Every structure is written in C-alpha cells, then in structure tokens.
Amino acid sequence: MSDKSSIAYVATEEKPQRPAPASTTGVLGWTKENLFATPLNTALTILSFLFLAWMLPGIVQWAVLDAVWTADSYRSCLEISNNGACWAVVGARFDQFIYGFYPHDLRWRADLAFVLLCVALVPLLWDKTPHRGKMMLLSLLYPFVAYMLIWGDGFIFSEVESKKLGGFLLTMIIGVSGIAFSLPLGILLALGRNSDMPFIKSLCVGFIEFIRGVPLITLLFVASTLLSYFLPRGTNFDIILRVVIMVTLFASAYMAEVIRGGLAALPRGQYEAADALGLDYWQSMRLIILPQALKISIPGIVNTFIGLFKDTTLVSVIGLLDPLGLTQSVLADSKWNGTVVELYVFIAAIFFVFCFAMSRYSMYLERKLSAGDRH
Amino acid sequence: MSVTTLPPTETFRIGMLWTDTRYRSSTIQVIALFIVMLLGAFLINNIIVNLAAQGQDFSFGFLTEPAYYDINQRLIEYDSRSPHWKAALVGILNTLLVAVLGCILATVIGVVAGVLRLSKNWLVSRLLAVYVEGCRNVPVLMQILLLYGIFIEILPRPKAATPMLDGAFVATNRGFYIPSVISHDGAGVVLAVLVASVAGIIYFRRWARARQERTGQIAPVMLVSLGLLIIPTTIAFFAMGSPFSLEYPELKGFNYKGGIHMRNSLVALWLALSIYTGAFIAEIVRAGIQAISKGQTEAAYALGLRPNRTMRLIILPQALRIIIPPMISNYLNLTKNSSLAIFVGYMDVTGTLGGITLNQTGRALESILLLMAFYLTASLLISAAMNKYNESVKLKER
Known part of the structure; x- marks a missing residue:
C-alpha cells in the first residue's frame, strides 16, 4: 500500500472565505439586481429615468427654487420671480383656509374642539390606552362637547352661525x-x-x-x-x-x-x-x-x-x-x-x-x- | 303499547306577537310597513302642499319648451331654440362620451400600472407606488380642477402654440385640436368590407374551435384573424381611391379651425378621471394577479403548457374572475364622478338638466328626479350586466 498522505492534499487550516463577487454585493450588486436584471428591466429603468428627468426639474424649479414665499399680492410675486409658485397666497389666507369666516376672537374654541377630537380618538385608535373602556365612554360625549364649542350654546359660549364656518x-x-x-x-x-x-x-x-x-x-x-x-x-x-x-x-x-x-x-x-x-x-x-x-x-x-x-x-x-x-x-x-x-x-x-x-x-x-x- | 301525547293546546295572547319568535318577524314587518307608509304619505302631502303654496304644479311640460341657452360641446345638432329635452339629451351624450373615453383610458393606465407595480424593477415599482398612493388619496375633484388650472395657465395662446406631430395635434389654452376623419364617396364600401371581415373572423374562430375540439388540430387563429382584419379592408381602401382623409387643424385668425376641437374642460375631466380611476384599477389588477397561487402556474407547467398558454x-x-367585478364598479364610479363636470363647465347631463335647465325653469323637483333616474338607470343596467357575468364565471362547485 502506498502512503496516501504523500499524494493527497490535506488542508490543515480553514481557508479564509472570499468575499462575494463585486457584481452581486453593494451598490453595484443592488443596482444590477433591481434595475438592470433583464433587457426589459433595463429598458424600463431608462424610461423611468427619462421620465423623471423630464418631469422633476421643472416641478422642483417651479415649486421650490423659483417659488416666492412672502409677498403681499400676486403681482409682487410675479415681480420677484416670473415662473415660480406664489406660495405667499397660502400664507396670506392660511387662517381662512383653516377656519373659514369663524370669528377671530372665538377661534380658540375651534382649536380646542380639534385638540379634544385628537384626545377622544386616542382610546378608539390605540388599544393600549390605560382604562380604555372608561375613556371610550368619555369619547362618546365628544360630539356634544364639539357641537357646543363650535356652534356655541347661547349660555356659556356665544353662538356662531353656520354660514361662518x-x-x-x-x-x-x-x-x-x-x-x-x-x-x-x-x-x-x-x-x-x-x-x-x-x-x-x-x-x-x-x-x-x-x-x-x-x-x-x-x-x-x-x-x-x-x-x-x-x-x-x-x-x-x-x-x-x-x-x-x-x-x-x-x-x-x-x-x-x-x-x-x-x-x-x-x-x-x-x-x-x-x-x-x-x-x-x-x-x-x-x-x-x-x-x-x-x-x-x-x-x-x-x-x-x-x-x-x-x-x-x-x-x-x-x-x-x-x-x-x-x-x-x-x-x-x-x-x-x-x-x-x-x-x-x-x-x-x-x-x-x-x-x-x-x-x-x-x-x-x-x-x-x-x-x-x-x- | 304506544303513548301518544297531544300537543299542548295553545291560547293566543296578544303579547305573543312580540315574545314568540314565530310571530315576531311578521310583527316587525307590519310595523315597518306602517311607518314607511306613514312617512311616504307625510312626504307626498308636504310636496303637494308646498307646490300648491308656490303656485307650481308637477309636470314635465317644460321639457318641450325652448331652452334659450347654448351648449358649446355637443355631439348632435342643437341650438338655443331647441327644447329642454334636447339639451338634456346633449348632456346625456356628453356624459356618456366622457364616461366611455374615461373607462377606456383608465383601463389602459390601470392595467399597465398594476402589472408594472409588480415588476422586480425597484425604480419602476416605486414610481408606480407613488402614482397609486398619490392619486388615490387626493379628491378627484381637486385633480380635475388642478389639471384644468394647469391647462389654462401653462398652455400657450392659439397664436403662440406650436403644432406637434406634423401639425396633427395642437395644444392651446383654448383646448386641444386633433385631426378629424372626413369620408368621401365609397367610404361605405370600405366600412362594409370591414364589418364583413370582422364577421368572417368571428365565424373562422368558431370553426377553428369546433375543429380543435373534434380533431385536436390547432389552427393558426391569431395570424388568420389579423390577416382577415387588415388585408381586405386595405385593398378596399385603395380600390375605392382612399375615401377617408384627415382634416388637420389650421390657424385662422386668432383660433384654430378644422379638425376636432376638444375643449380643456373635456380633456381635463377625461384625463383626471382616467388617472384617478386608473390608480384604483391598478390596485385591483395587482391584487387579482397576486391572488392566483403559484401552484396554478406550476401545475400548468407540469401539464406541459407553455408560458403564454399558461x-x-x-x-x-x-x-x-377576481378583477372584473370591482373593475366594473370602478367604471360605475367613474361615470358617477363625471357629474363633477359642472365644476369645470363641461356640459354633461348634470350641467344641462340639473344646472341651467333647473335654474331657468325653476322645476327643481322634476329636473332632479329625471337626473337621478338617468344615473340610476345607467347604474342598474350595468349592475345587472355584471351580475349576469358573475353568474357565468362563478366557480361551478359540485
């Protein structure tokens, strides 16, 4: 019998693992896997890029870069920047968009109604609320409270007409x-x-x-x-x-x-x-x-x-x-x-x-x- | 020796109407019927009293009186001396026009978006997720108005507009212009050939199917159908000396003339409805495809079917079977949402019958009843068709 150890190769120590091929890991691997896996996929990716390149710059330019944030009229917006959004109008009429024509000095009542709504929603939406059952019963009272706050009851809160809302x-x-x-x-x-x-x-x-x-x-x-x-x-x-x-x-x-x-x-x-x-x-x-x-x-x-x-x-x-x-x-x-x-x-x-x-x-x-x- | 027990003799007490479950449901229904009749009598009485107090009557006679208003987008002959019923008809046709156009485009957008959203391509699936979530979570009315506003603000005046596609398509702030088809002598022959070849295709497909079931031989259905569709019609078209031609829009003075003029209101409504409904259809298509288990594909492969046949x-x-029912209810929603046309001034049936006619004649009750009747009929017809379809594709369980 010949000595096998002379011809066989026996590794005495474990070989270090080689890293995965560069093309399957990291940014490159991810890109290949998710964007350029097949010819069809590559075409779709290119089309999407073209679409983004066509849409995004114009939108960003209009909505952010060239936009006017403070001005007192549309005309002065145009004077500052001719082809951007005039967000100043939102700032100028923001209160109206939130409250309508609700009287100025009573707006805290609407605010309070909104805060109470959030409070009343907590036990309904979140099942770990402490004392959930009792809290839910309190939430049932919310509609009446909100009605009193928003429209007023004529005693504690002065009344507000519906057309002001x-x-x-x-x-x-x-x-x-x-x-x-x-x-x-x-x-x-x-x-x-x-x-x-x-x-x-x-x-x-x-x-x-x-x-x-x-x-x-x-x-x-x-x-x-x-x-x-x-x-x-x-x-x-x-x-x-x-x-x-x-x-x-x-x-x-x-x-x-x-x-x-x-x-x-x-x-x-x-x-x-x-x-x-x-x-x-x-x-x-x-x-x-x-x-x-x-x-x-x-x-x-x-x-x-x-x-x-x-x-x-x-x-x-x-x-x-x-x-x-x-x-x-x-x-x-x-x-x-x-x-x-x-x-x-x-x-x-x-x-x-x-x-x-x-x-x-x-x-x-x-x-x-x-x-x-x-x- | 057998023991027979007589059923205990019952005496009917009035309280049993409620306590005994055998009588309770009848009691409830009688009470409900009574309440409904009372309510109906109350409402009808109120209507009669109110109409009498205002010196009005309930009649549809106003429909035959002249309307005295103009409708700028119309599919049939109409002028301001036409009667109200014709104005309503113009409105109905406009509703149907935008509904049909919208359903077609929404299906195309929805199917493409739904399939692409399942794509393994990260960028594409993300883009479509943004589209679907963005459009589903914004009121369709906002989308219509936004698109309309953008058209009016951004598109150039007719004089400054540059025609695209060799002059075939012009986008201006007064609307979009596309070529119209004009038919000359012999057009009927070409159309007749087209109809005949479609009939031929249907007949051929039936024959091919019957033969396949009889002998197992598969005929090249697709190729023959395409050939039948294209070749005879093309030959007829040239044999009759090209009886169809396109009329391109041309700038005359301050406006484009010729071609088909699609107003901004129509295009904004059509596109916004299609984009909005398309987002819903995309989700339906995606869910429908995902619902079919992988085992079905594997079983088909195991039977030896090729991928496209699978x-x-x-x-x-x-x-x-999963996709079609919700898809049809989305078509219905689109049709009902087309009533938002009134916000952009597109004269659909809500704008004519429920808008100007109502305001001019003061016949609120009659006008709104007719309007509701129209939408209700359309919905019920489509629902009935859908139920028939559902019945036909239902899983046949034994």
Whole structure:
C-alpha cells in the first residue's frame, strides 16, 4: 500500500472565505439586481429615468427654487420671480383656509374642539390606552362637547352661525360626523339586507341600490333645493346639518355593501354555532358574527371613510365654504387673482396627508388583527 | 303499547306577537310597513302642499319648451331654440362620451400600472407606488380642477402654440385640436368590407374551435384573424381611391379651425378621471394577479403548457374572475364622478338638466328626479350586466 498522505492534499487550516463577487454585493450588486436584471428591466429603468428627468426639474424649479414665499399680492410675486409658485397666497389666507369666516376672537374654541377630537380618538385608535373602556365612554360625549364649542350654546359660549364656518374646519366637521354616523348605519343596513324578513330586506336593498346608483352631487342638490319641498312649510333647518345627513346616508350605503361582503365571507358554521349556543339574534351578532365580519372588512371600511373624506370637497357646489369654495373667494380678490394652481396644490396636499394617514392606519390594523389569527 | 301525547293546546295572547319568535318577524314587518307608509304619505302631502303654496304644479311640460341657452360641446345638432329635452339629451351624450373615453383610458393606465407595480424593477415599482398612493388619496375633484388650472395657465395662446406631430395635434389654452376623419364617396364600401371581415373572423374562430375540439388540430387563429382584419379592408381602401382623409387643424385668425376641437374642460375631466380611476384599477389588477397561487402556474407547467398558454388558459381566466367585478364598479364610479363636470363647465347631463335647465325653469323637483333616474338607470343596467357575468364565471362547485 502506498502512503496516501504523500499524494493527497490535506488542508490543515480553514481557508479564509472570499468575499462575494463585486457584481452581486453593494451598490453595484443592488443596482444590477433591481434595475438592470433583464433587457426589459433595463429598458424600463431608462424610461423611468427619462421620465423623471423630464418631469422633476421643472416641478422642483417651479415649486421650490423659483417659488416666492412672502409677498403681499400676486403681482409682487410675479415681480420677484416670473415662473415660480406664489406660495405667499397660502400664507396670506392660511387662517381662512383653516377656519373659514369663524370669528377671530372665538377661534380658540375651534382649536380646542380639534385638540379634544385628537384626545377622544386616542382610546378608539390605540388599544393600549390605560382604562380604555372608561375613556371610550368619555369619547362618546365628544360630539356634544364639539357641537357646543363650535356652534356655541347661547349660555356659556356665544353662538356662531353656520354660514361662518368654513375651510378645513368645515371639512373636518362633515368628514368626522359622516364617518362616525355612517358606520353604525351601514352595519344596520347590511344586517337588514341579510335579514330573512322580506319587507325589511327589500327596504334595505332599495335604499342601498338607490344611493349607490346616483352621484353624491345630485344628493347634495336634493339637500340644498329639494328638501324644502319634502318638509312641512316653514321648517328650515341648518344647511350643514342637511349636508352631514346626506353625506352620511351616501357613505352608509357603500359601508353596508362592504360589511355585507364581510358577513358573506364568514363560514356558515359561525352562525350555526351561535344558534347552538342559544344566543338570540342580537347577542349572536354582537358577540360572534360582527366582530369577525368587521375585522375582515376593515380595509373596505377605511376605504369608504377615505372616500367620504375626499367627497366633502363636493359641498362647494351648493355654496358651502369648504377649502375649495374658499378658493373662489380668494381668486375673486384682485390681489391674488391667478394663483389657481398654488391653491389647489396646497389643498390637495392637505387632503393627501389625512387620507394617506388613514390608509396607513388601516394597514397597521389589518396586520395587527391578522397576527392574532396565526396563534 | 304506544303513548301518544297531544300537543299542548295553545291560547293566543296578544303579547305573543312580540315574545314568540314565530310571530315576531311578521310583527316587525307590519310595523315597518306602517311607518314607511306613514312617512311616504307625510312626504307626498308636504310636496303637494308646498307646490300648491308656490303656485307650481308637477309636470314635465317644460321639457318641450325652448331652452334659450347654448351648449358649446355637443355631439348632435342643437341650438338655443331647441327644447329642454334636447339639451338634456346633449348632456346625456356628453356624459356618456366622457364616461366611455374615461373607462377606456383608465383601463389602459390601470392595467399597465398594476402589472408594472409588480415588476422586480425597484425604480419602476416605486414610481408606480407613488402614482397609486398619490392619486388615490387626493379628491378627484381637486385633480380635475388642478389639471384644468394647469391647462389654462401653462398652455400657450392659439397664436403662440406650436403644432406637434406634423401639425396633427395642437395644444392651446383654448383646448386641444386633433385631426378629424372626413369620408368621401365609397367610404361605405370600405366600412362594409370591414364589418364583413370582422364577421368572417368571428365565424373562422368558431370553426377553428369546433375543429380543435373534434380533431385536436390547432389552427393558426391569431395570424388568420389579423390577416382577415387588415388585408381586405386595405385593398378596399385603395380600390375605392382612399375615401377617408384627415382634416388637420389650421390657424385662422386668432383660433384654430378644422379638425376636432376638444375643449380643456373635456380633456381635463377625461384625463383626471382616467388617472384617478386608473390608480384604483391598478390596485385591483395587482391584487387579482397576486391572488392566483403559484401552484396554478406550476401545475400548468407540469401539464406541459407553455408560458403564454399558461397565462391565457390558466392564470388570466382565474385572475379575471377576481378583477372584473370591482373593475366594473370602478367604471360605475367613474361615470358617477363625471357629474363633477359642472365644476369645470363641461356640459354633461348634470350641467344641462340639473344646472341651467333647473335654474331657468325653476322645476327643481322634476329636473332632479329625471337626473337621478338617468344615473340610476345607467347604474342598474350595468349592475345587472355584471351580475349576469358573475353568474357565468362563478366557480361551478359540485
């Protein structure tokens, strides 16, 4: 037998690992993997770059570099810079965009209402709030407090007329009350549509299909012009209240369909199990069915909320002074005539912040609730 | 020996209407019916009283009276002496025009964006995420107004505008101009040939399918269809001496004449609605494709299907089942959102019937009823079609 050790190579120590090829790590590797993996990908990357190079410089130039931040009229904006945005108009009319024509010395009341809204939302949105149950009961009081603060009660707070309300204050009033009332109404409508009582069912189906079949704008026309035909002579109630009712009815029909989807997705066995436990209809809905169905439909519910919040811009068509309605009055002012794009961009940006926050929160909620499923 | 027990004799008490579950639902429904009838009577009575107090009646007679207003964007003959019903019809056609154009463009944008958002290319998927999130979270009305404002502020006056694409397309602050098609003698023949070849394609495809199911032989369907579509029509076109020609817009005085004039209001509304709805469709398409499990693709490969057949025969039919229903409800939303035209002065049915006609005649009740009836009919028709479709593609479970 020959001595194998003389011909075999035996490594006595571990070889140092070589670094991965330069083309697969670091910036280069990432670029290759994510931007230039295939010819098609390369083409797409180049196209995207061209698109960005075409769009971005102009936008940055207009919105930032050449923009005018302080000036006292559109004309002086143009004197400073001829082809930039005139953001000065936002600064000059900022208060109006927030409060509308709410009296100057009473604005702290609107501010307080907003702060209280944030406080009232904490126990609803954050499940680790200490004493959550009691805090939620306090949140239920919020609508009354807010109403007293904003409109006044004539005793402690002086009264403010509805037509003075405007700007994002109005958007928040319509949006928040619409959201708060449309969910319970939507749940009732969805349950009604699934009910085995034929008359109740057809009533709900008729309502839902009617509301979903017409644009919100026609319902707002009804609120502004037709309602006086439907009510006894001489009755006249607040235009904002009318709009809130219409927006709530509108959103609740969509909400009902979303929740019906959630109800339909529950396995039949859940209903049967609830019956087998001897629960009556409302108990089984409250304890077994709705918690699950609502959980499934969270994305749809929040989408409906976002839609409702976005739809509040339509109220300017019947002459309410929401931010969009206010732009008309700003543009009618000869000082700021011509700042259309700036104003619209500003309003769009604020809406984006609110709606984006809502959609992120719904994603967080969805993740958190579906994490519970895996146990 | 069997024991028979008689059912306990029941005495009906009035309280059982509520406590006994056998009667309760009937009780509730009777009460609901009663309330609804009461409410209806109350409303109708109010309407009658209010109309009488204002010296009005409820009639649609105003529809045949002359409208006395002009509509600048119209698809049919209309002048200010035309009756109100014709103004409403012009509005309806304008609504349908922007809805159809919008649905087509939104589908194109949405499908492209949805597919590209799934791309492994980092830059492209990020860009499209920005597009989708940005457009979904801003009110569509803001987008319409913003686009309209940009058109009016940025685009040049007709005199200063530079025609693009060899003079075929001009963008000015008064609107966009595109070439229009003019037909000469013999155009009918070309159209007839086109229709005949489309019919031929349909017939051929049926025949090819029947043959494939009978014998297993696959005919080159795509190639033959394309040939049938293009060749006979082209031959007819040249044989009749090019009966179609394009009319280009030309600058005459301060304005462009000729071609098709698309007003800024129409273009802003159309583009903004398409971009907005496209963002929603992109999410639907993405969700639909992601919902098909990878096992489906692998199973198709295991059966020996090629990638494009896998896509066409396995993935798409399943993805479409998920995609189509929400897509159609988005088309409906687009149609309803087209009523925002009133904000940019595009004369759709809300602008004519629900706007000027209402204000001129003071017939608020009738006008808004008609307006709602139009939208409701359109929605219900499309919903009915969608339900039929859903029924036909539903999973056939046994």
